[in-house]
Amino acid sequence: MKNDKTKKIAVYGVMVALAMIFSYVEMQLPVFIAVPGVKLGITNIVVLVSLYKMGDKGALFINAVRIISVSLLFGTAMSFAFSFTGGMLSTIVMILLKKTNRFSTVGVSVAGAVTHNIGQILAAVVFLNTTAIVWYLPVLWLSGIISGLIIGIVGAMVEKRVSKIKVP
Amino acid sequence: MNEKNKIRYDAVLITILLVISLFIFLGVKLTGKNGKNVVVSVDGNVMYTFSLEENREFEIKGYDGGTNYLVIEDGEVYLKDASCPDLLCVHMGKIRSIGQSIICLPNRVVVEIVDGEKSSDNIGSEDEIDAIVG
Known part of the structure; x- marks a missing residue:
């Protein structure tokens, strides 16, 4: 019983650390298209695998701790607001889609990526006090579908390989 | 399933x-249709309004001392240079249609194309703003 708890803490710590490293790597990647918010979203691999291995609360917790830590290390109050709105919205949508038991990892990931970008635009509308940014919605929506597809496929592969590992 | x-x-x-x-x-x-004016906001407040019809180069003073160098050329607007590290706003290219915008997060600058003057939250008339610039 006590061993289980220790193992849980360790695994959560590893996942948060991994998500932070992925966030950092993502920041170093060159921006492919000159639209802010277009990115691969490799961090979502960790959130996806957490969702399937540790469940709803695990994924939400790991992503929240990741966003707070990364924002404290590299971000500003503004970037925290953007990440947090997008991250929480997408994690909640992924949890709900997974609950329907109708979609594979790919479908869950695509929905997560698109809602992440919608969340960031909503945050921009609220915090920058402008509706002008809605212009980017189609681009970010489409880029979300593409990156969600790629991340979903990779996530499914990772999940398959770690399926034997038991997380309490 | x-x-x-x-x-x-x-x-x-x-x-x-x-x-x-x-x-x-x-x-x-x-x-989307071609706009008449370009509105520059800093931290949510409208600071400048320029006509798209005349070419112009102008340095925007953003939040916390940051600057963005705005260029209006042949009805198109772009940022030529900026003080922010990522220069995303510069890479965002040229805009000309109503509703299009260039946003610089570090300097909290929003450059937006509008049809006529921005009615709701416009500060002062165009004349007053011209006086500040000139």
Whole structure:
């Protein structure tokens, strides 16, 4: 019983650390298209695998701790607001889609990526006090579908390989 | 539910999302027409309004001492240079249609194309703003 708890803490710590490293790597990647918010979203691999291995609360917790830590290390109050709105919205949508038991990892990931970008635009509308940014919605929506597809496929592969590992 | 059916549902979901993105894209594209003025806001406040008809180069003073160098050329607006480290706003290219914008997060600068003057939250008239610039 006590061993289980220790193992849980360790695994959560590893996942948060991994998500932070992925966030950092993502920041170093060159921006492919000159639209802010277009990115691969490799961090979502960790959130996806957490969702399937540790469940709803695990994924939400790991992503929240990741966003707070990364924002404290590299971000500003503004970037925290953007990440947090997008991250929480997408994690909640992924949890709900997974609950329907109708979609594979790919479908869950695509929905997560698109809602992440919608969340960031909503945050921009609220915090920058402008509706002008809605212009980017189609681009970010489409880029979300593409990156969600790629991340979903990779996530499914990772999940398959770690399926034997038991997380309490 | 087995994996094959799940993939079918995935495909339906992705198709629906693609169709929605197409509609948003068309909606934005069709409603877009060339604007008359460009409005520059810093931290949510309208600071300057320029006409798109005359060419101009201007340095925007952003939040916390940051600067963005704005250029208006042949009815198009772009940022030529900026003090921010990522220069995303510079890479965002040229804009000309109503509703299009260039945003610089570090300097909290929003450059937006509008049809006529921005009515709701405009500070002062164009004349007053011209006086500040000139």
